[in-house]
Structure formats: C-alpha cells, structure tokens
Amino acid sequence: MKRNIDVCLSPELIHLYDLEGKIVVVVDILRATSVMVTAMAHGAKEIIPVATLDEAKSYLDQGYLCAAERGGAQVEGFPLDNSPFSYMNEEIKGQPIVITTTNGTLAITKSTSADQVLVGAFINIQAVADYIVRQGKDVIVHCAGWKGKTNMEDTLFAGALVELLCESHDLACDTAHLSLKYYQSVKDNLFEAVKNSAHAKRLNKLDVIKDIEFCVGQSIYDLVPVLEGDKLVAVK
Numbered sequence: 001m002k003r004n005i006d007v008c009l010s011p012e013l014i015h016l017y018d019l020e021g022k023i024v025v026v027v028d029i030l031r032a033t034s035v036m037v038t039a040m041a042h043g044a045k046e047i048i049p050v051a052t053l054d055e056a057k058s059y060l061d062q063g064y065l066c067a068a069e070r071g072g073a074q075v076e077g078f079p080l081d082n083s084p085f086s087y088m089n090e091e092i093k094g095q096p097i098v099i100t101t102t103n104g105t106l107a108i109t110k111s112t113s114a115d116q117v118l119v120g121a122f123i124n125i126q127a128v129a130d131y132i133v134r135q136g137k138d139v140i141v142h143c144a145g146w147k148g149k150t151n152m153e154d155t156l157f158a159g160a161l162v163e164l165l166c167e168s169h170d171l172a173c174d175t176a177h178l179s180l181k182y183y184q185s186v187k188d189n190l191f192e193a194v195k196n197s198a199h200a201k202r203l204n205k206l207d208v209i210k211d212i213e214f215c216v217g218q219s220i221y222d223l224v225p226v227l228e229g230d231k232l233v234a235v236k
C-alpha cells in the first residue's frame with residue numbers, strides 16, 4: 001500500500017499537521033541539519049538538540065561539548081559554531097554534542113509528537129529515503145525555514161525527497177507538489193540556486209560560501225540521525 005508524503009514549509013505551520021504515527025524529517029540545509037549529519041558521520045556519539053541558549057549553557061556548565069549559533073555566528077563562550085567543517089576532526093569522535101541554532105533545533109523540538117523524528121540534509125538524502133521506504137510510514141518533511149518564514153533551500157530538499165519517494169508515497173497536499181516542481185526546475189544546478197537564496201546573502205559576511213557548496217552535495221554520507229528520547233543517534 002502506498003503511504004503519504006506531506007511538506008510543512010515552516011515551524012510556524014507545524015501545529016496544522018497531525019504528526020501522530022508518522023515520520024517527520026526535519027531539514028535545515030543551511031546549516032543545522034547538515035552540521036548534525038556531518039558530526040555523526042565523523043564519529044560524534046550522539047547529538048542533543050536544544051531550543052534555547054539557556055539549555056545549552058546548562059549542558060556546557062556540566063562539561064558537555066556544545067555548539068551555539070544565533071544569526072549565523074558562534075555564540076560567545078561556546079566552543080563550536082554552525083559550520084559542517086568544524087565537525088570534521090578527531091575532537092568530536094565518541095563525544096555527545098549539544099547543539100542550539102536559530103531555526104533547526106527549534107524545528108526538531110517542535111516535532112517530538114511524531115512516531116519518529118529524522119534529521120535530513122542533501123548530504124544524507126538517499127539514506128533518509130531508503131530508511132523511510134523500509135519503515136513504510138506516512139512522512140512529513142518539516143522545513144526549519146528562517147525565523148518562521150519559508151526558505152528556498154529547505155523547500156528544495158523537500159522537493160528532492162518527494163521525488164525520491166514518489167513510487168512509495170502519494171503526494172498528500174499542494175506543498176508536496178510545489179516543492180517537487182521547484183526542485184525539478186533547478187536540480188541541475190542546485191548550488192547556483194541556493195547561492196542566490198536569502199540565507200546565502202544574509203550570511204555573506206560570514207564567509208559561508210564553502211559551507212553552502214558542501215551542504216548542497218548529495219548523498220555524501222550513508223546515515224540517518226534519529227531522535228531517541230532527547231538525543232539523536234545514527235542509524236544506517
């Protein structure tokens with residue numbers, strides 16, 4: 001039996017979706033979910049996503065390795081930022097990492113009534129699609145967007161995932177169709193499209209162009225972070 005795939009374009013709209021019994025794929029291409037996948041691929045033991053700086057600070061005070069970002073920049077006093085390149089080293093191997101970011105971690109904390117919460121990014125998109133097919137459940141792609149608004153790069157990921165799942169899943173609503181059509185219109189040059197996104201322009205001063213190039217690379221890693229309690233653990 002075919003299941004359904006739906007797309008929620010902003011955390012401000014997620015209350016309109018019934019998450020019960022479904023898989024929610026949270027996506028924040030630039031850059032939180034790309035960072036989480038990268039950290040797990042480089043050996044992080046688990047990731048604890050938290051919505052607020054206060055929560056992250058309390059973990060920091062207990063000796064946890066913590067990443068904190070607001071407005072694209074690393075928050076003073078926290079050792080890690082929100083660039084995937086900061087997680088490609090020995091320091092994070094075997095460590096639990098606490099992360100709070102402007103949009104991505106908030107979207108995760110707003111998804112917890114789902115049956116399962118997965119973390120998706122272009123860099124693990126095929127692994128996410130394969131995992132979903134194995135589970136045989138309805139799916140909602142939850143785009144983290146930017147401060148409640150819809151953004152280009154997360155919508156493109158939603159469209160790419162809809163394309164990968166269109167044999168196993170019916171498109172449940174117009175946002176699934178819209179994101180699919182949009183993805184198909186630019187998929188041959190994703191980097192060029194995302195380079196012109198508001199996020200890329202906003203973060204221009206932070207020199208994140210190499211982050212953007214990395215974050216639109218497809219299926220580099222073969223793992224899926226899945227939420228277990230309050231922690232993300234890697235599943236193949």
Ligand SMILES: O=C(O)[C@H](CS(=O)(=O)O)OP(=O)(O)O
Nearest residue numbers: 031032071072101102103104
């Ligand atoms: O660090 C990022 O890339 C963004 C910063 S902002 O939302 O554009 O200010 O945070 P994220 O939570 O990864 O979207």
